[in-house]
Amino acid sequence: MTTSATSPAVLLVAESPALVARVEDLLMPWGILAMQAPPEQALTLVDSGHARIVLCEMREGVRLYLERLKACGAVPIVVGRAPDQPVGDVEYAAKPSELIAAVFRAHGRLTGLEPSGADRVNEFAQAIASKFTLPELVKEAIARTRELCDADGASLLLIDLETGALAFDTIDGSAEGQIERVKLKRGQGVAGKVAVEARPRLVTHAKDCPDFDPSFDKKTGFDTGSIVAVPLVLAGDVLGVLMAVRSAEQLPFTPVTLHRLVQLAPHVAIAVHNVQITTQLRSSQTEVLQVNASLEEKVKERTEQISRAKQEWERTFDAISEPIALLDGYVIRRTNQAYARRVKMPVKDLPGKTCYRVLAGRDSPCPSCPLGKGRGVALSAELTVANPNTGKDSNLELSGYWLNDDPSSTAVVVTYQDVTHSRSLQERLRESERLAAVGQLASGAAHEINNPVGFVTSNLRSLRSVMEELRLPMRALADVVALVKAKRLNELATLIESLDEPDAQNIDDAVEMIDESLDGARRVSDIVKGLRELSRLEIGKREPADTNGSISRVVRAEFGELPAHVSLVLEATTPADIAPLQLDQALGHLLKNARQGTPKKERIVVRSWSAGAEVLIQVRDEGVGIPKENLRRVFEPFFTTRGVGKGIGLGLTAAYGIVRRAGGDIEAESEGPGLGTSFTIRLPRAEAAPLANVA
Numbered sequence: 150m151t152t153s154a155t156s157p158a159v160l161l162v163a164e165s166p167a168l169v170a171r172v173e174d175l176l177m178p179w180g181i182l183a184m185q186a187p188p189e190q191a192l193t194l195v196d197s198g199h200a201r202i203v204l205c206e207m208r209e210g211v212r213l214y215l216e217r218l219k220a221c222g223a224v225p226i227v228v229g230r231a232p233d234q235p236v237g238d239v240e241y242a243a244k245p246s247e248l249i250a251a252v253f254r255a256h257g258r259l260t261g262l263e264p265s266g267a268d269r270v271n272e273f274a275q276a277i278a279s280k281f282t283l284p285e286l287v288k289e290a291i292a293r294t295r296e297l298c299d300a301d302g303a304s305l306l307l308i309d310l311e312t313g314a315l316a317f318d319t320i321d322g323s324a325e326g327q328i329e330r331v332k333l334k335r336g337q338g339v340a341g342k343v344a345v346e347a348r349p350r351l352v353t354h355a356k357d358c359p360d361f362d363p364s365f366d367k368k369t370g371f372d373t374g375s376i377v378a379v380p381l382v383l384a385g386d387v388l389g390v391l392m393a394v395r396s397a398e399q400l401p402f403t404p405v406t407l408h409r410l411v412q413l414a415p416h417v418a419i420a421v422h423n424v425q426i427t428t429q430l431r432s433s434q435t436e437v438l439q440v441n442a443s444l445e446e447k448v449k450e451r452t453e454q455i456s457r458a459k460q461e462w463e464r465t466f467d468a469i470s471e472p473i474a475l476l477d478g479y480v481i482r483r484t485n486q487a488y489a490r491r492v493k494m495p496v497k498d499l500p501g502k503t504c505y506r507v508l509a510g511r512d513s514p515c516p517s518c519p520l521g522k523g524r525g526v527a528l529s530a531e532l533t534v535a536n537p538n539t540g541k542d543s544n545l546e547l548s549g550y551w552l553n554d555d556p557s558s559t560a561v562v563v564t565y566q567d568v569t570h571s572r573s574l575q576e577r578l579r580e581s582e583r584l585a586a587v588g589q590l591a592s593g594a595a596h597e598i599n600n601p602v603g604f605v606t607s608n609l610r611s612l613r614s615v616m617e618e619l620r621l622p623m624r625a626l627a628d629v630v631a632l633v634k635a636k637r638l639n640e641l642a643t644l645i646e647s648l649d650e651p652d653a654q655n656i657d658d659a660v661e662m663i664d665e666s667l668d669g670a671r672r673v674s675d676i677v678k679g680l681r682e683l684s685r686l687e688i689g690k691r692e693p694a695d696t697n698g699s700i701s702r703v704v705r706a707e708f709g710e711l712p713a714h715v716s717l718v719l720e721a722t723t724p725a726d727i728a729p730l731q732l733d734q735a736l737g738h739l740l741k742n743a744r745q746g747t748p749k750k751e752r753i754v755v756r757s758w759s760a761g762a763e764v765l766i767q768v769r770d771e772g773v774g775i776p777k778e779n780l781r782r783v784f785e786p787f788f789t790t791r792g793v794g795k796g797i798g799l800g801l802t803a804a805y806g807i808v809r810r811a812g813g814d815i816e817a818e819s820e821g822p823g824l825g826t827s828f829t830i831r832l833p834r835a836e837a838a839p840l841a842n843v844a
Contacts, residue, residue: 253408601669
């Protein structure tokens with residue numbers, strides 16, 4: 150920046166080095182030389198004409214010193230706030246902007262230039278402050294800047310807060326309409342430097358300034374000669390740059406012009422800030438109003454959704470035909486219509502009452518109710534309560550779940566299902582099943598008994614015929630005996646000659662028929678014995694059975710000493726929950742079946758092991774096997790593939806009944822004829838001491 154050679158020096162009288170550096174830093178950009186001198190030396194320099202403007206600090210005795218300065222013809226400026234009784238014709242500057250303005254006013258008076266035009270600045274500031282939108286404010290500010298600085302053009306550049314770039318909102322003057330909304334990068338051009346350094350700047354000759362960017366002159370055809378640019382600073386933040394330009398044909402700007410623009414800049418900065426804040430507030434207000442409207446619409450929509458959901462839930466709740474109640478412990482909070490119909494009370498009267506009072510007519514909780522037993526008990530039970538609609542007892546199946554995971558909460562949802570009719574149907578079904586089983590058993594027994602009874606009857610008829618045929622020879626034999634005893638030999642010879650020789654085969658046939666009849670009677674006896682065993686529905690007192698010991702015991706009973714083709718693998722470690730005698734009977738039937746299925750002494754393996762809550766026993770043989778189509782029938786009464794006289798078909802049926810009544814299951818497996826058979830018994834484990842290992 151070019152400094153006038155006639156610019157008077159500023160003598161800085163200050164004792165604080167920090168204040169000296171700050172004031173000197175403020176004055177140097179304006180082309181005014183700042184010097185530091187003691188008070189007496191300052192008076193000498195003023196008296197000799199080397200300086201006319203003196204900056205003084207507020208201190209004791211400053212009034213007398215100011216009077217001496219004025220007497221020497223100096224223009225004193227006090228750095229600090231004015232006292233309650235300020236010295237006449239002395240300016241006080243408490244802020245940097247006030248200090249710079251005071252220096253320029255003094256400089257203007259001393260150099261004989263026109264006054265700073267404070268009145269015009271105030272007038273322009275009021276005109277600018279009256280604008281409430283940014284476009285109006287920018288237009289007014291650059292118009293007043295042209296007028297104040299007698300410039301060919303003016304512009305107001307605002308800083309983009311995101312990028313730090315300067316943007317021309319518009320240019321007023323001869324370049325108007327040719328450069329609009331142009332952005333300068335951070336530090337680009339004279340305006341960019343002013344924004345970065347936050348210092349006013351006077352460029353007397355633009356072509357000689359290294360920061361001048363001639364590209365704008367090329368775009369507009371304007372020949373820039375002189376530039377004044379002032380930062381718009383507010384609260385330490387640079388908002389933009391206010392700039393005026395003169396063409397090369399005009400006289401360049403002077404420090405007085407820059408001083409005028411410096412005076413106007415704070416007013417523009419405040420106006421820009423206010424407009425920006427107002428714009429942001431309006432935008433925020435608009436956004437808030439829009440958000441509020443959107444929120445109100447969403448709240449309305451959500452409220453309607455919640456209302457609809459509540460109505461749908463209530464209708465669904467009341468549409469359920471089974472009684473449902475929300476309980477807090479035993480106290481009713483809410484019920485559906487089915488519950489109200491069940492207890493014959495209005496729904497609105499039920500909250501606050503206890504469930505056992507309205508549902509069961511009791512003064513205390515139902516004995517089998519799980520609600521008061523804590524979270525460790527399953528919320529399911531079957532209650533027997535009086536039905537007010539029928540006057541009879543009915544069975545209600547209770548099931549529920551906790552409303553939340555809070556251990557201290559007793560809130561629960563409970564449903565009740567009347568299972569009286571279903572229990573009656575189940576009992577009738579069980580009775581029907583029993584009758585069907587009895588019918589099937591009776592039919593099978595009748596069929597099995599009819600076979601031996603049939604051939605016993607047939608043999609008896611045949612035996613009767615044989616006996617009829619033997620009656621005549623027996624009578625002749627009696628006559629022979631009588632003649633022999635009477636010694637009537639002649640008649641005896643005649644009688645013997647008249648008799649036919651008896652057929653001895655008839656005697657053999659009769660003996661055979663008697664044997665067959667005895668065998669048939671034995672078979673009938675076996676059938677009756679088997680039926681008697683099947684009729685034992687009660688297995689007596691349940692006690693743990695030593696699985697391994699039972700296997701060893703039954704194998705010895707069936708085979709004697711352990712034969713070579715029979716192997717035992719006894720790995721069960723827990724007893725089975727079945728009566729030992731019943732387990733022996735079931736194993737006896739399975740081992741007998743295995744022995745009959747291995748006519749050639751094929752291998753038989755009996756194994757036991759424990760698996761979780763079960764004890765398993767397997768009898769596997771490598772004998773004749775069972776066709777796959779017969780596997781599903783092996784447990785039917787009287788079903789056998791052994792042939793006549795080799796089995797009555799009740800052994801596996803008896804084993805199946807014993808295992809099922811003990812709460813277990815039995816399975817049969819076979820790959821087919823000649824591939825062996827495997828029977829596996831699954832029994833519940835008994836809670837008793839572990840079994841000893843049986844080798």
